[in-house]
Amino acid sequence: MYQNDLFLRAARGESVERPPVWLMRQAGRILPQYRALRASLSGFKELVSSPDLAAEVTIQPVDELGVDAAIIFSDILVIPEALGLDYTMVEKVGPRFPRTIRSQADVDALRPAEEAPAHLGYVFDALDATKRRLDNRVPLIGFAGAPWTIFAYMVEGGGSKTFSKARRMLYQDPQMSHRLLEKITTATAAYLKKKVRHGADLIQLFDSWAGVLPPNHYQEFSLRYIEQLCRELEGTPVTVFAKDARHAISGIGKLPCQVVQLDWIADVERARTLVPGKVLQGNMDPAQLYAPTDQVAEATRAMLDRFGRHHIANLGHGVYPDTPLEGVKAFVNAVKDYRYAD
Ligand SMILES: Cc1c2[nH]c(c1CCC(=O)O)Cc1[nH]c(c(CCC(=O)O)c1C)Cc1[nH]c(c(CCC(=O)O)c1C)Cc1[nH]c(c(C)c1CCC(=O)O)C2
DSSP states (O other): OOSOOHHHHHHTTOOOSSOOBOOTTOSSTTSHHHHHHHHTSSOHHHHHTOHHHHHHHHHHHHHHHOOSOEEOSOOTTHHHHHTTOOOEEETTTEEEOSSOOOSHHHHHHSOOGGGGGGGOHHHHHHHHHHHHHHTTSSOEEEEEEOHHHHHHHHHHSBOOSSOHHHHHHHHHOHHHHHHHHHHHHHHHHHHHHHHHHTTOOEEEEEETTGGGSOHHHHIIIIIHHHHHHHHHTTTSOEEEEETTOGGGHHHHHTSSOSEEEOOTTSOHHHHHHHSTTSEEEEEEOGGGGGSOHHHHHHHHHHHHHHHOSSEEEEESSOOOTTOOHHHHHHHHHHHHTOOOOO
């Protein structure tokens, strides 16, 4: 079906000749083509909501870097927006929500979860345009935020070091917290199923703020909703990324998902033991790509040796926007030149 299906074969746990490679945030400011297009637009949201432009930047890293998978250009924050909570993307600051969730009345004022996909037509159109233009060269990854991470943005109103407003709500009103998480989960499940119908071959769930929750709260307010999403997506491979959640790894190992993304702090040997039978994705330190290119290549080979088989090469988090393109290419090419020993 695909000219290059290495990524999907590896994600299904098949034995492949070398690990596939792609980078989180590969469609973005590391590419001069992206920066040029972005400069001609009013902002990030115009790019996200214009299907042809989103398709164009989705494919740029496939052409420029030769990665083994494309990831649809979008953002995890389209879900709160579809639920009726608008955000703005402030240059050099990040996302800001002018209105946040503070009470049950705020939760009730959101749109019904079932209606969310009807407000996300531009994402499905972007998937359609991307599939046409990719012309079966490589598979396409769809994604969403994990419910806890979306909850954190909706309550906090933006990024935060501590997410103390969001965490306070878990202690002060666990019932209401669950109602909001249920709503986010229902909307996300409907959205992701529709992404699959529009050609997403694998779904990655980003729990970027997993690391601020203690183990009991991670189980109660995050993992169970991720598990629900994995179950609803049965038949489609799912990758789970719980960033900075060292304690969560054994719980994630029990999820009905196929791939587990590791951050760059993670201990690969420990993860192998605690996540038996799953494919691991990751986990080069994004800062490693600032090094001279021969060192990048050497560090990449060392990482591939450490993981062994059943691995998808990636960074431990999104590529930093000011990473030199030579460093990114040295990483991708070192993986593509690698062969498993046996
Ligand atoms: C937390 C989170 C967000 N968005 C996302 C996450 C989870 C991953 C992670 O932990 O980083 C996910 C995301 N955001 C974006 C993608 C596109 C696909 C890809 O990986 O290439 C993906 C997968 C585009 C984007 N999303 C954003 C950009 C930069 C906007 C620009 O070009 O001006 C891109 C390319 C903006 C964004 N979006 C978000 C933040 C905090 C920011 C600001 C930080 C920044 O500027 O890099 C929310």
